[in-house]
Structures are given as structure tokens and as C-alpha cells.
Amino acid sequence: MTNNHDSDTSTAAGAAPRTLPVPDLSLVVLVGASGSGKSTFARRHFKPTEIVSSDFCRGLVADDENDQSASGDAFDVLHYIAGKRLAAGRLTVVDATSVQSESRKQLVRLAREHDVLPVAVVLDLPEEVCLARNAARPDRADMPRHVVQRHRRELRRSLRGLEREGFRKVHILRTEEEAESAEVVLERRYNDLRHLTGPFDIIGDIHGCRSELDTLLGKLGYVDGAHPEGRTAVFVGDLVDRGPDSPGVLRRVMSMVAAGTALCVPGNHENKLGRYLAGRKVQRTHGLAETIEQLEREDAEHPEFRQRVREFIDGLVSHYVLDGGDLVVCHAGLPEKYHGRTSGRVRSHALYGDTTGETDEFGLPVRYPWAEEYRGRAAVVYGHTPVPATSWINNTICLDTGVVFGGRMTALRWPERELVDVPAEKVWYEPARPLSTEAPGGREGRPLDLADVRGRRVVETRHMGRIAVREENAAAALEVMSRFAVDPRLLPYLPPTMAPTATSREDGFLEHPAEAFAQYAADGVERVVCEEKHMGSRAVALVCRDAAAATARFGTDGPAGALYTRTGRPFLDDQALTGGVL
Template sequence: MSDTDRTRQRRDDDSAAPGQRRALPVPDLSLVVLIGATGSGKSTFAARNFRPTEVLSSDVCRGLVSDDENDQAASGDAFDVLHYIAGKRLAAGRLTVVDATNVQSAARTQLVKLAREHDVLPVAVVLDMPEALCAERNAARSDRAGLPRHVIQRHQRELRRSLRHLEREGFRKVHVLRGPEEAEAAQVVTERRFNDLRHLTGPFDIIGDIHGCRAELESLLTELGYAFARDASGRAVDAVHPEGRTAVFVGDLVDRGPDSPGVLRLVMGMVAAGHALCVPGNHENKLGRYLNGRTVRPTHGLAETIEQLDKEDDAFRAEVAAFIQGLVSHYVLDGGDLVVCHAGLPEKYHGRTSGRVRSFALYGDTTGETDEFGLPVRYPWAEEYRGRAAVVYGHTPTPRADWLNNTLCLDTGCVFGGAMTALRWPERELVDVPAERVWYEPVKPLVSEAPGGADGRPLDLGDVAGRRVVETRHMGRLAVKEENAAAALEVMSRFAVDPRLLPYLPPAMAPCATSKEDGYLEHPAEAFAAYRADGVREVVCEEKHMGSRAVVLVCRDGNAAHERFGVPDGPDGALYTRTGRPFFDDPRTTDALVGRLRDAVEKAGLWAELDTDWLLLDAELMPWSLKATGLLRKQYAAVGAASAGVFPGALGALEAAAGRGVDVTALLARQQGRAADAAAFTAAYRRYCWRVDGTAGPGAQGPSGAVAHGPSGIRLAPFQILAAQGRSLTDVPRTAQLAWLDRLVAADAAPEGGSGLLTTTRRLLVDTEDAASVAAGTDWWLGLTADGGEGMVVKPVQARLRGADGRLVQPGIKCRGREYLRIVYGPEYTRPENLSRLRARHLGHKRSLALREYALGLEALDRLAAGEPLWRVHEAVFAVLALESEPVDPRL
């Protein structure tokens, strides 16, 4: 039985008992067509039972196109508008009600066609009212007082002719209300579609094609942790998981294998007990037709199933027939994040109900061609899939289960001697057991559907171009403007590293609130107060290094890089800036740095401890001059050189004038102050520059290409391990993160006569509700910045925190030192008049940007850890880069 047949309902002529409400069930996604003569009360019925936005009135549409709701000459245009709006609503998954007479078959035919185009059920609600009542109601309306009686009579005749044919026209539910009493007593009740189980959140164990392999099914359920209930004969009739997990079967329970009845008995028992769900496969569909007396060809293993069922009694065969008849084409589960079906399902069909949807869910789609084995060539729908929901299915046997664009085929050919595979959801963990033997020789060898392995389809311009909305777990829907996407595309396509090695971009850092402390623009008191206001008590203050933000991907070896990131002949890692650009032009420099980090990870024992072959780290690469040489020469050094050339002469002239008795005291003091500010500015930026291997430029190397380390070499300060194989580590508390990083730094081997590549990050724990602890944190910051240190970043000890309002808390607030801010705001920013002006800076946009980029970064890492395809990870990464082009004060 199809999904539409399950909801088919005979014309309902029964009246409600006097004084009782009569329920009219209507699917929550359907096209409801009101049918009745003018004056039958359709608009009143619609207003009483549906929301105003759900009802499309032909009269209102007539008014929209002609300014006169009764202008019949405008009916053609009015119905064009009505059908267009109805189509948009149905495409968006909205219940839609058409309020028009709809007594003519031609009008209803267009609406049934519209419902079919959008794979929703058409529902008819007929208001069959006496002619005299309709005439009386029309006479009471000032705009229709002159409506001829013969119009109502014609509507009544057409309605009577229609009543017997509504189901044949395609309506899946027909409700007939005769007389005003029945209409008044009727109440529409929306009902959930049979395939809509979004309220079930699991956890689930989704099991691939079984094909009569009962022993392997029992082995797999045992591996998954299920306990069996058996009948007196020892046959398994139910299986339950002690932790309440639900098994979900993707169909093809029968045919080809040795014990289809045993599989059916167990699965039917689990479904009846509420321990499992099951969707039909094409083999069940064919078996069901046979059991219902239809003529079918006993091919593709059906003959074996018929022979096995012939040994069972009539009651069991009837139970099997009823079970198959009650199966629903597909299920939407876990809040819409998971779709389970037999042969796969494009996003446009998720949650829809039609024969077309059921056919695709059972058989998939074909190109119309046949291969060399005489089998139909299946259309590769999964290669084009972009949906948010993961689609888990079977039907097409493959040698192993591989994710392809957020879809997963679990048919690993058990009956052909392969394996039986299950997916644990939401863990996304695959579990399989081998076949006991080859039970049925395959027609053709098993071939994977996933081109290029787990990476899925190539990146597509359509994934990122134009205005985009990215769904995130931690901040909902985040929009990316078209102009920002265009700017990001320019950077990503021309300058960025290989996108396969670019799984994350770090967010902007939120600045602390402007300080009112004398002489300070930023001060730790505001950072501590901000977290205290968010209910965050434990924070850690971390030294802010004098370098450039860097992300490092380090793989254990080339195999790991190939398996997860799909780079067969490329590097074993990557080192890139916060905008995705490689730090070094010469790849040998990157290879040497990544190699040193790989050795440190090995010696620290983190490969084994984190059970991974790759790590992604957030870090700071020093010196700043590695990245900012051009900026230093053209902007900062120019200011320093100009001040060094101007102020000595100017001060000498003023001092000479004072010596001659000229009153230049105020002017001399002012210029001396300016000279001191300029000298402080030069000293501030020089602390961020040192020579690498005797060379001032970036990417300096020795003669063999090895990176020079030591006091004047490149330094890397890792401050977070972001992700490992199968896991995002952004939820790990800061204290645990810092412990890992300390081990990593300690394990870094320094070359003879030099210091290591890795450097530690100094830190201090602070209790925001303890005044003494806050004072200690402030003193620590003052000590860091007294000699020109950049400052610190204050971070919550617990990760991914939410405030009292439920919103994400800033993952870090930067508090920059007084002298460092000279580089940002200019040499004389500390003068009272300048500080007063700068204190009016606006921080809201920067903070919002930091939080949005943080949420997108978390989303990218969650998708990466879940094994989702490249385009899904890249969508969130690209959005971070796009947001970076939003106009915001770069000094914040």
C-alpha cells in the first residue's frame, strides 16, 4: 500500500451527533480545496478553522489584480495569482487552503495537478448547503445583492455531479458537510504525516539490506548491544537495547538469503514492540504484491522466499502481508536531521507524500540505460545532494559504506558474501559483521557509489555564490551577503591553500569594553566584568603573543592526509593565515614546520591518547614581521623614520631659541612629548620584528631548505587543539587544553645551540567573583605589558558556554597593552584629548562579528569531526571568510 493509499479516505457522509463536534482530519502538509456554491459559507468555515495566512481566496486575488473582488472578467488573472502563491507555499512546506467555488472539474483538476507537482496530498472539503440558504446569504451581502439566482442553481448542479467523482479526480481525503448544522459542528484537526517522525531523536542504529541473512542480522544486533527475546522454539522474535536505542531497517529484509521468514519474524516483533522502525524495500514491495494475489515474476530471489514462506502457516503469511502493507516509504527523524529510506531520496522529496516520492524511495532513479550486465544504470542523485539532512539508505550494494555528500549507502552486500553494516546515529559510527558465506552470486561485482571516496562531489560555485544562509548548531541561521561572498570568492579562488586542507578559519577576537581608567583605552577590569555579567566565574588569562594568527593541520603521514582529506600526492599538512592564505611561498618551509610539530605530537603521545592520525591546531606564528614586512616598511617604519628625521632638528631649534631667552616653554614641552610618543611607537613595533636565520624577510631558510630556529628563528605558540579524527575538541576545558599544549611544547626537540620551534603560552587563572583574584589578574597584565607586551586574552575555563539569555558567550576577550595600542591608534593616542575621542568607539558590530564567526567555526569543526563531505565543511569555512569583508573598524 502506498503512502497516499494509507491516507485515502472514503467520502464521509455521516453527520455528527447533535451537540457534538465533528473532527475533519487534514494532513499538516496538504492542499485543502474548499468546494461549494457561492454563499455556502466557505470563507466563514476557512476563517474558523485555518490561520489567515493559510487561506488563499479567489475573491481577494480578484481584488489584487482588478481592485474589484466581484470582477469576473479578472478571474483568469486572479487564479494565475492564486496558483502561483499556492505553489510557493507548498514548495516551502506550508499547509495551503484554496477558498473558491471549485465546483467545476476543470478548476479542481488544476489544483490536484498543483498538489502532485509539489508531492502533497489534495484534500477536498465540500460544503453542500441548501439553495435557499445560499441565496439568502448572497442577498444579505451588499456587493452581491444582485447575483442572479440561476448562478447559484448552476453551482448546485455542478456540485451534485462532482460529489461521486472527487476521489477519482485524485483527492486523497474527501469531507462532505451537508447543511449549516454539520458545517458549524465540523472542526479541522491537522494530523502528522506518517513519514514525519521528527520528534523521535534516537539514538538510532540504522541497519542496511538484510536479504534473508538472519544469522548475520542477529550477530550485528548482538554487536550493537541488543538482547534477544525468543519463542518456545528458540526463534528470535524481538530485540531490545538496554540503553533504549531504536533500530531502523532500510528495507530489503527478504529474498536471496537462507531465512527470510526468520528475518521477518524478528523485525516485525521489534517494530510491534516499539523497538524498531522499518521502511519498505523494493523486495518487500514485490513480496507484498505476491501475498495479495497479484501476478509477479518470482525472480531476483523471490522464488526462494516463496518456498521458505510455504513452510509457514497461513497466520504468519497474513501477518507478513499486513506488515508490508503498513510500511511507510521513508522517515524524517531527529528534528529533520536524518532521513531513512531504501533507495535514497533528494531533499525536495523529504517529508512529502506521493506515488512519485514512494517510487523514488523504493527504486531510486535510472538514466534509461543498461550496463554490460544488463542492469539499469542508476542516476547518481547522491553526487548532487546538498541537503541539510543526512540521508541513509541501501538498495545498491557497495564494497563498503562511504559518506557521499551527507548521504550513506548501508548495503554492503551481505547476501553476496560482503558484510552487514549499521550506522550508529547521532555518533555516525559504522559497525559491521562479515557474511557467513556467499549466499547468492552477484550479477556484477560490487562497486562503490562514492566518487573520490568520502570527499564526495567537487566543490561547486553554487555552494557559496550569492546571498547564503548557513545553518549552525550553536547560533541558528547565519546570513552571508552577496557582496561579502564575492569578496571571499576572490580570496579563496586566487590565494588560499587547497580547500581540502582548509577545514577551519579562526574567528575575529572581540575587544574588551572601553576603559574609563586614566590613561587606558583597554583594561582587564572590563573583561572580567563582562564575563561576570554572563555568569562565568572561572576564566584563564593567556599571554597574547607578538605574532600572526595561524592554523596548522598536521597529519601523521601521507596515508592519513589521503584518507581524511583526499590529497594523495600532496603535503602531509598545512600552515595558513586566518584568511586561508599559505604563510610561506616555499612549501619546504611549511613542510619543515609541520614536520617539527608532527615529531612533537609523536613524542608527547598525543596520537595515541587522542586516537587520531591528524590534528588541527590554532596558534600564533612569530615574529609578526614574517607576515607583515610590507606593512612594517610602508607604514610603521615610515612613521618612525620621519619622526627620527624631524624631531631632533625641531627640538634643537626650540632649545636654542629658549637659550636666547625666547619663551617657547609650552611649545618645547609639547614637541618633546610628541618626540617621546614617536620613540615609544617605534619601540613598540620593533618588539614584533626579529631576523629569521639572518634574514629580515619571511620564509627565510638555510641552504638546505630547513627552517632556522633558535632565539632569532621562527616560533610557534599553539593555544588550542581544535579537532582530531572523529571529534571536535572545542568543548574541552581550557585547563585540559593547556595541559596538552604544555606537553607538546616540552616534547619539541631543540636543535643544538638553539631553542625549540614551539613556545608556551603563559597563563593565570582568575575568579571573576573574587576581588583579590581579579586584582591579581590585573597586576599580571600590567606586568606583561609594562615592557611593551601585547597584552592578554581572557577566556572561560569551560568551553562553548551560554549566558543567562541562552546566547553563546564570547570564547575570548582581548585586552591589549597600553604601549601596544600605539601601533594600532597612532603614537599620540594616549594624549587626553585623543583618548576622550577614542572612548566613543563602537564595539557592537565587532562583537557580533566575533560571535557569528565563532559559531561558524564550531559548525565547520563539528561537520569535519562527523565525517561530512568537503563541501559541507567548506560552506561554513567560506562563510567565516565572507564575514571578514564586513565593514568594521580594523583597529578594534
């Protein structure tokens, strides 16, 4: 968007100042000839730490801000500093002439690498103003006129093409009065809703299942789309396709969003429907044909509805950062480096996720397991890939439990982290791939894989942070568990084991209290209370209501629970006795 005033326009006395909107996380590039007032403008509107000046970088590498022979190294430093600031999520302002398209191209590329918007602020001031300002500076008093003239020629050739170069906003100031009276206003990014703290009810993929949606909203406590306690519903997308009433789902969600009782992010199915409604050529597959047919039936009674749907989809934001940054909601999951960022790459990942490039036995793409590598502070709640049962993985959770395929529709209460779901009324659409498989872990939607125990892995823990598990330790544990443990599906918990003391230096002893007390002292423990220990064995009991409950929850075929030791081995050898105890 270009914010432009003609060259013969000046700000009259008392006239309202120019307002220059700038996203609060962006790369602002000041463009103008030497002497146009870029540095003055930067100091007036931005923090000193936000400004990266080519003159300052030139001084860093050459001890002389005017040493043009050091420009190459100076811009290497400038790009490095700007990149580090953008990576950290900080507004960055580049103070350089930037009148040449090649220099701007590098800055636009830098903004795209860090998924922020590039903004150009152009100071296209008259030649005589630039010359007078340079003459007033001792370090530039002898600058030839032709240098300023060349800068202005290069700038003039570039003005019309700045948006084509990739700048999302272009602000042009043509007079001293405009430059001096302009006000920079930082705009909150559309995806930044950190000020909204909930509580929220985050609802997984719906796929046209209007009846199940109404049932779930009722179970969550909503009445006519509003919650009596002021809770806000958040929809993770894929509202449409495959199910029996996509228009009904859209009407319900659109009305809640318009009333301020809900938020919604787009799914890949809304994205495709939006392209169809815009007249683009798309394949009518994966349930789109059914949605189109349902919308055509709506046209006769509500001809304006189709346009309202198109406008609604066009206005959806790829993801939201909520609750002070503790919660991120998107459709297909989002690594931490993309949270709060704005680019086509971020939107694509939020809509479609990432794949390994492979296809499974059903011909479907294999999703890249990004959640297993996630170590971010914010909880990420998403959908997109149906799972038979939802569970937390590294502070992420998938809420698509395949309602349209005969599974369930699931919601997450936040911040309670409580799951609420309702069953599908029927199988509305046959899945191309079964929701669950018989492979270990298949009931949870994540079958075990050789890679789980091959190579070094990092596990995120609640109290001990990140713990590395070496391949040899994982292989040894797999060997022991496969030989001696109870069914791993019945091992939801293994109690912690006290670490042994260091090997004793006393002759004839493997362990000795002296090493234990020495370790306590080294750890700052001043007093140790010793008690006699009963040498009995601890048992962990997993008790289910009956065998049917165990089968429904854990996928086992047999006992109504388990009784095992701290290492996962059966506590009793007699299965009948174990059953009696349980």
C-alpha cells in the same frame, strides 16, 4: 476517503461535532456554491496566512473582488501563491467555488507537482441558505438566483467523482449546523516522526541473512530484540530474497516493530514480495523464488505467517523523518524536496531510486548519483545499491555493504555517527556485478569518472559552506596530482594553505606587509601579533600498522602508509628512508 452525511441529516443539539481529519501538509480545497459559507469556514478553522482566496486575488489584480472579467489573472495569482506555499512545505487552503471539475483538476495537479495530498471540503448547503447569505452581503445582494442554481447543479454532478479526480479525503457538510459545529483536526503525516529523537541503530540491507542479523544486533547490544539502554533499531528495507532465511529475518523484524523497539521502511524486494502475496503476477527473479520456497516451507507449520507478512508489508511507510528533521531514513535515497512528502512519486523514488537510463557492462541500470548533488540539512541514510565500503557523501550514507554477496552487514549508530559491522558467513548469492572494481575509487563503490573534473562542481564543506570549483582549477589540480603526488588513495587529508596577500603596489615587491595589514584592518582585525617563522617544511604522516593493513584499508600494494607535503608530493625522495620514518 469520503466523510459524508445524508442531506436530511442534521446535528442535534448536544450531539458530537463532525471531525474532519486533514493532513498537516496538504492542499485543502473548499468546494461550494456562492454563499455556502466557504470563507467563514476557512477563517474559523485555518490561519489567515494559510488561506488563498480567489476573491482576494481578484482584488489584487483588478481592485475589485467581484470583477469576474479578472478571474483568469486572479487564478494565475492564486495558483502561483499556493504553489510557493506548498513548495515551502506549508498547509494551504484554497477558498474558491471550485464547483467545476476543470478548476479542481488544476488544483489536484498542483498538489501532485508538490507531492502533497489534495483534500476536498464540500459545503453542499441548501439553495435558500446560499441565497439568504448573498442577500445579506452588500457586494452580492443583486446576485441572480440562477448563478447559485448553476453552482449547485455543477456541484451535484461532481460529488460522486471527487475521489476519482484525485482527492485523497473528501468531507461533505450538508447543513448549517454541520458546517458550524465541524472541527478540523490536523493529522501528522505517517512519515513524520520528528518527535522521535533516538538514539537509533540504523541497519542496512539484510536479504535473508538471519544469522548475520542476530550477530550484528548482539554487537549493537540488543538482547532478544530490545536494547537495555532504550535504543531503537531502524531497518532500511530489503529484508528478504537471495539469503538463506528470509522468514527468520521477517519474524525478527516484525516482532521488534510490534514491540516498539524498531522501525522499518520498505525496500523494493518487500514491495515485490507484497505484490506476490496479494496475488499479483510478478517475475520470480532476483531471489524472490528462494523466498517463496522458504515461505512455502513455513506454511505447513505456521499457516497464518504468510498473512501476517502481507499485512506487515502493506503497512510500511516509504520513508521516515526523524530526530527533529535532522535524519531521514529510506531504502534507495531521497532528495531534500521529497522529505516528508506523500505521493506515488516519492514512494517510487524511496523504493527504487533514479537511474540515468543507461545500463552498465553487466546489463544493470546505472544509478543517478543524487547523493553527489545533495545539499540538504538532514542526513539521509539508505541502502539499495551495494558498496564495498561505506562512507559519507554530502551528508548521505549508504549502508548496503553486500552481506548476501559475501560482504558485510553494516549499521550506523545515530547520533554518534559510528559504524558497526559484521562479516558475511559466506557468499550466499553470486552478484551480477562485482562489489568492487580495480578502477580508482572502485573499492569505495564509486570509481572515478571524467565528469569529476569536467565542468563546474560544488563541494559542501563543514566550515566554509558550499565552494565552487571551476573546470580549469580542477583540470590544473588533476595535472599536478597525476604528475607529482603520492598515490591519491594515500591522501586522506591535505592541510589548508594560507591565502597570499594582494599584489604589492610597492616598487620591486611582489608581496609586502602593508597589503596584509590593510586586509586585516578591512576584515575588522584590530591587533596582529607577529612572530618569527621557522622556514621548515611541514609533513603529513599516514601510518598503518603494516603493509597488509594499508592494503586492506586503502587498496594499495606496497608501503605501510605515506609521508607527504601539504600539496600531496612525497616528502622524501628515498622510499627506503620514508619506510624507516614510518
